[in-house]
Amino acid sequence: MPRPADPRQWSEQSQAAVAASFRTHYSDKAYRCRYCSKDALFSAAEQKIVYEVKKAHIGVQRVLCGACWRDGHVVEQKIADCEARWAESKQVLAHDAAFLSAWHALLLLHQRYGARANSAAKNMLRKLLNRIVGEDVHIE
Template sequence: MDALKKKRGLPPPATALADPRQWSEKSQGSVAASFRTHYTDQAYRCHACRKEALFSAAEQKFVYEVKKTHIDVRRVLCEACWRERRAVQGKIAACEAQWAASKPELALDAAFLSTWRALLLEHHHYGARLNRATSNMLHKLLDRLVEAN
């Protein structure tokens, strides 16, 4: 396998020293705390766009030791898809806030309901669980509007 990497011209994976004492308390109690001495670049395929991405050793050190993310957490989205997922989450939160503030008016607004439902489906595309209750509610409200017209 090393010969294949050299043949393709891929650089060897980078490493960074691990300091399990800097991990979250929960991570320090994991099996990995007793044997993890370094982080190594990890290649993965983005769950959303299917492009190759890299979770670098330096990023791992930051995520696990500074941000205190659990040591078993792995990346599944590339940077671009992660940012898009965060933007979609923000838009969903805005829809939820609007809904809470003026439910009766918005229940009759097909554009709002359609947009909100599309955001839920897009969020699901990025790996989030589909909020079936809200999605079903929006579907029923849209059906009622179609029947009324």
């Protein structure tokens, strides 16, 4: 069901966008989840909240279904937990292959949910794992 759009409620950047001059309503948008490939819907009501209340840029579109979006945030939190542990105990964790491997796997999984690659962290983990194992570990 279409919902009226109020571009005056958008972020400043969105108000400067071309869409501000012609977008008069939101309508449901069907899409396929990038992660699980299930059909999903970005409803007009959700769009109104995202653009007018949360102030996301008008060009932002959904790419993950609700379940995958929540799962991606769980992965993000686990990465933050790894980073916090690392900050507290680098000397010990630098020799913990299980921790380093798990952290690396989380980084790769996070990318699959659409996050940008954290090349610096992945390179650091690869180098540390190479030292522990004593050979060239092939990880992305």
